[in-house]
Amino acid sequence: MSGLKMPAPNSGVLARRAEIARALSAIVPGEGVVSTQDGMRPFETDGLTAYRQMPLVVVLPETTEQVSKVLRYCHENEIPVVPRGSGTSLSGGAIPLEDGVLLAMTRFNRVLEIDYENRAVTVQPGVTNLAVTKAVSEKGFYYAPDPSSQIACSIGGNVAENSGGVHCLKYGLTANNLLGVEIVLISGEVVRLGGKHLDSEGYDLLGLVTGSEGLLGVVTEVTVRILQSPETARAVLFGFDTSEAGGAAVAAIIAAGIIPGGMEMMDRPAIHATEAYVGAGYPLDVEALLIVELDGPKGEVDHLIGEVEKIASACGSVYVRVSQTEAERAAFWLGRKAAFPAVGRLAPDYLCMDGTIPRKTLPQVLAAMREMSVHYGLEVANVFHAGDGNLHPLILYDANIPGQLDKAEAFGADILKLCVKVGGVLTGEHGVGIEKRDLMGEMFDDIDLSHQQRVKCAFDPQHLLNPGKMFPVLHRCAELGRMHVHKGQLPHPDLPRF
Numbered sequence: 001m002s003g004l005k006m007p008a009p010n011s012g013v014l015a016r017r018a019e020i021a022r023a024l025s026a027i028v029p030g031e032g033v034v035s036t037q038d039g040m041r042p043f044e045t046d047g048l049t050a051y052r053q054m055p056l057v058v059v060l061p062e063t064t065e066q067v068s069k070v071l072r073y074c075h076e077n078e079i080p081v082v083p084r085g086s087g088t089s090l091s092g093g094a095i096p097l098e099d100g101v102l103l104a105m106t107r108f109n110r111v112l113e114i115d116y117e118n119r120a121v122t123v124q125p126g127v128t129n130l131a132v133t134k135a136v137s138e139k140g141f142y143y144a145p146d147p148s149s150q151i152a153c154s155i156g157g158n159v160a161e162n163s164g165g166v167h168c169l170k171y172g173l174t175a176n177n178l179l180g181v182e183i184v185l186i187s188g189e190v191v192r193l194g195g196k197h198l199d200s201e202g203y204d205l206l207g208l209v210t211g212s213e214g215l216l217g218v219v220t221e222v223t224v225r226i227l228q229s230p231e232t233a234r235a236v237l238f239g240f241d242t243s244e245a246g247g248a249a250v251a252a253i254i255a256a257g258i259i260p261g262g263m264e265m266m267d268r269p270a271i272h273a274t275e276a277y278v279g280a281g282y283p284l285d286v287e288a289l290l291i292v293e294l295d296g297p298k299g300e301v302d303h304l305i306g307e308v309e310k311i312a313s314a315c316g317s318v319y320v321r322v323s324q325t326e327a328e329r330a331a332f333w334l335g336r337k338a339a340f341p342a343v344g345r346l347a348p349d350y351l352c353m354d355g356t357i358p359r360k361t362l363p364q365v366l367a368a369m370r371e372m373s374v375h376y377g378l379e380v381a382n383v384f385h386a387g388d389g390n391l392h393p394l395i396l397y398d399a400n401i402p403g404q405l406d407k408a409e410a411f412g413a414d415i416l417k418l419c420v421k422v423g424g425v426l427t428g429e430h431g432v433g434i435e436k437r438d439l440m441g442e443m444f445d446d447i448d449l450s451h452q453q454r455v456k457c458a459f460d461p462q463h464l465l466n467p468g469k470m471f472p473v474l475h476r477c478a479e480l481g482r483m484h485v486h487k488g489q490l491p492h493p494d495l496p497r498f
């Protein structure tokens with residue numbers, strides 16, 4: 001894997017590859033273990049395709065018991081494990097390790113229970129996000145968090161990344177819709193956290209596991225809350241001559257006390273790419289496009305559309321179109337949800353960044369991003385979960401031109417540092433993975449980081465679950481809190497650091 005430093009592979013584990021594959025085949029028989037180069041090729045990367053690495057071996061378990069036995073075996077034999085759902089992570093969380101087992105959860109694909117009385121659905125983690133909604137839609141229910149990747153991404157991956165989507169502004173992220181999980185610890189112990197009830201005794205371990213990026217345990221069952229579909233939903237398109245004016249409208253709508261079901265923004269390059277790709281009916285003569293969805297009882301929705309129109313007009317909107325039919329509303333969203341693949345047609349490669357800023361700093365951040373684009377000589381298309389202040393700048397580059405990936409990475413790092421500087425955070429929903437791992441120090445000092453790693457140590461003292469992800473430097477657990485670097489002299493120089 002070029003560019004990013006990963007933990008040095010354990011040569012002892014590499015040498016035992018055939019023996020390890022045999023032992024794992026005894027736990028997950030049939031086609032449960034893939035160890036040929038051709039068979040493992042589809043698993044060598046995830047959504048962060050700039051990086052790839054073949055795993056030691058791929059294991060496809062079907063039962064919690066098999067997951068437990070695989071993890072216990074890896075624990076006893078000091079073999080790293082990388083959990084994987086559908087492999088759509090944009091931060092490289094599911095990228096394999098050369099000396100690690102890739103534990104692919106795709107066979108965990110069953111809806112286990114639909115409980116309308118408690119408004120809860122229990123599924124296996126490999127079930128896709130959209131399949132949860134599909135399972136309950138005939139009774140007028142849905143699962144609110146809706147990542148753009150919902151047709152493919154798994155619920156287990158959503159839990160691990162605390163994923164969000166266009167409707168999370170009003171209805172919350174995965175964390176706000178998750179009721180319970182079953183997870184298997186690296187020791188093989190099976191633990192249940194939460195359930196259909198609203199609160200649990202003791203520490204909020206469910207909250208801890210949500211967003212833990214496969215570092216604390218392997219999720220084998222998920223219970224989520226479902227909601228009744230709103231009586232009405234209508235979307236409005238607003239066009240602006242500048243992104244700054246669009247950003248001001250976003251802030252003004254929230255400041256007026258209106259929480260839309262979704263509020264998304266795209267800049268000119270993203271609008272043009274999307275329109276050419278799916279023909280959503282977007283205007284092409286504006287610099288920024290805002291999609292605002294209002295949902296609820298019909299009377300309330302009609303009233304709020306009027307209010308939002310007044311606010312957008314006061315902020316300088318030059319184009320307004322209100323969806324008149326359900327098909328038209330779906331077309332507005334189809335464009336937004338297709339924005340990532342659409343931008344993929346503008347350049348051979350792009351890096352999708354994910355940072356969050358306080359909403360009111362949007363004009364300042366956009367202006368700075370334009371300067372960076374000139375500085376690095378790379379175009380950027382912007383797609384925002386505007387209501388949440390969550391930015392997705394897509395930096396366009398060509399990996400075949402030497403040096404362009406490095407430039408794109410430096411540009412991306414500058415954007416994320418700026419997000420932190422204006423009071424935001426390094427990630428909105430795509431996680432840290434390997435992509436933002438080395439920037440964690442921009443946000444947290446050594447004390448913060450070592451406290452976070454103590455939590456990791458409590459679950460996985462040998463750092464076998466997804467090592468090399470999320471934390472810039474993994475200390476050994478025994479060393480935590482005692483490290484003091486004086487004049488560059490590292491204590492414990494024998495310990496592997498990367």
Ligand SMILES: Cc1cc2nc3c(=O)[nH]c(=O)nc-3n(C[C@H](O)[C@H](O)[C@H](O)COP(=O)(O)OP(=O)(O)OC[C@H]3O[C@@H](n4cnc5c(N)ncnc54)[C@H](O)[C@@H]3O)c2cc1C
Nearest residue numbers: 085086087088089093147148154156157160163164214219
């Ligand atoms: C086109 C596109 C659009 C996207 N849009 C959005 C968006 O709008 N919002 C958003 O939040 N994300 C988005 N994403 C990112 C991605 O889809 C999410 O992060 C998603 O939750 C990942 O799910 P997955 O099943 O693909 O997980 P993977 O990519 O397989 O894994 C992601 C992480 O979760 C861990 N993991 C996976 N399964 C388990 C498990 N069962 N137990 C423990 N750990 C596990 C992995 O180790 C890894 O760290 C998008 C991605 C793409 C490609």
